[in-house]
Amino acid sequence: MAFAFMSLLAGLVFGAGLLISGMANPEKVLGFLDIAGLWDPSLALVMAGAIAVGVIAFRIAGTRSQTFLGKQFRLPAKKDIDKRLVIGSVLFGAGWGLAGFCPGPALVAMGAGEHKAVIFVIAMLFGMALFEGLEKVRAKR
Amino acid sequence: MIDIGWAQFTPWTALGGGALIGIAASVLLLFNGRIAGISGILGGILTAERTDIPWRAAFIGGLLLAPAIWMLVAELPPIEINAGYPVIVIAGLLVGIGTRYGSGCTSGHGVCGLSRFSLRSLVATLTFMTAGFCTVYVVRHLIGGF
Numbered sequence: 001m002a003f004a005f006m007s008l009l010a011g012l013v014f015g016a017g018l019l020i021s022g023m024a025n026p027e028k029v030l031g032f033l034d035i036a037g038l039w040d041p042s043l044a045l046v047m048a049g050a051i052a053v054g055v056i057a058f059r060i061a062g063t064r065s066q067t068f069l070g071k072q073f074r075l076p077a078k079k080d081i082d083k084r085l086v087i088g089s090v091l092f093g094a095g096w097g098l099a100g101f102c103p104g105p106a107l108v109a110m111g112a113g114e115h116k117a118v119i120f121v122i123a124m125l126f127g128m129a130l131f132e133g134l135e136k137v138r139a140k141r
Numbered sequence: 142m143i144d145i146g147w148a149q150f151t152p153w154t155a156l157g158g159g160a161l162i163g164i165a166a167s168v169l170l171l172f173n174g175r176i177a178g179i180s181g182i183l184g185g186i187l188t189a190e191r192t193d194i195p196w197r198a199a200f201i202g203g204l205l206l207a208p209a210i211w212m213l214v215a216e217l218p219p220i221e222i223n224a225g226y227p228v229i230v231i232a233g234l235l236v237g238i239g240t241r242y243g244s245g246c247t248s249g250h251g252v253c254g255l256s257r258f259s260l261r262s263l264v265a266t267l268t269f270m271t272a273g274f275c276t277v278y279v280v281r282h283l284i285g286g287f
Contacts, residue, residue: 006172007196011203012210014165014177014248019211019218021158022151027221031149033270033277038146042155047251049159050166054256057167066174073174075257078244081264088243089250089265093272095235098280099224102247103179103240104204106233109220111205116222120233127237128184 002069015108021046024108026100033097166253169200178249179204180240243269 015024022028023046031040061073096102101109101120109117166177173196175182182197189197208217224232240246243265245254250269254262280286 003173004195004199006168007175007199008203010165010169010173010177011200011205012165012207013161013168013203014179014200015204015207016211017158017161017163017165018204019158019207020161021155022218023158024208025218025220027219027223028149030277031146033273034281035143035274036278036282037144038149039143040146040149042149042151045152045155046159046162047247047255049156050163050252051159051256053160053163054166054252057163057170058253058257061170061174067170067172069172071172071174073170075174075176076244076254076259076261079261081261084242085244085261085265086268088239088241089268090272091235091239092243092246093239093269094276095232095237095239096247096269097273097276098228098235099222099232101222101232102236103183104246104248106236107179107183107201107204108207109222112208112217112220114220114222116224116226116229117220119226120229120236123230123233124237125183125187127234127239128180128241129187129237130234131184131238131241132187 003071006069014104015111017046017050018105018108021049024105024112026105026109028100029102029105030097030100033100162248162252163256166248166256170253176249176253178245178253180236180246181244181249184237184241239269 018024032043106117106120110121169175169177182200186194186197211217245265250262250265
């Protein structure tokens with residue numbers, strides 16, 4: 001119960017951060033990605049602000065054997081830089097540049113009742129399901 | 142030469158909002174031991190074991206509810222979506238499949254990965270940013286917008 005509650009809280013605070021920073025607005029994100037236009041560096045500062053706090057949290061996590069709720073830390077173990085990482089990131093970046101949405105902002109904009117964000121999230125879920133389907137085919141080979 | 146749009150640049154709300162995002166990621170990490178990677182949390186719902194679904198759904202629910210709670214206190218900031226529906230659908234598909242193949246998005250690789258000095262996440266972040274820069278360049282400056 002506490003586990004789900006902390007998740008909900010984290011989601012709410014994350015969403016508030018996206019709204020305050022302007023990152024829930026695709027036009028502002030595109031203003032960052034448009035380096036040949038009038039460039040808006042805001043997104044870089046959003047990441048800097050988040051990482052400054054994140055570094056401390058991961059430091060604290062590194063000194064502990066379990067979380068404040070007594071759970072195991074589940075951190076990614078993969079270290080390899082492979083084709084999947086690069087090709088996946090290229091596809092994601094292309095989609096991000098087309099609409100100005102990445103997953104978090106799309107969910108927040110959907111929560112704000114934006115129709116296009118709802119369509120985006122449905123298409124995104126479809127893309128994720130497609131990935132799972134392709135992975136199953138790959139596993140069978 | 143890069144022309145900075147000083148009128149659009151919002152350094153303080155960017156840093157403050159970013160810090161909140163960092164706090165949210167810290168809460169999820171230090172209490173639940175999980176990485177706040179939104180594509181992974183959402184995509185994981187499709188395949189996760191039953192016991193693993195509630196925390197994922199709660200986090201996504203928080204993101205969806207954030208605007209409603211915001212509206213209790215203040216007016217929502219503008220959300221301008223200028224891409225048309227066909228572009229939105231293609232972009233959504235690309236983001237969905239790309240983030241799963243690349244094991245992360247702006248939050249998982251860009252915020253959490255860089256916070257833990259992961260080289261893998263640095264490569265992913267530089268790659269999707271470059272792809273984003275190139276895509277916007279093509280759309281806005283070569284084709285002249287949709």
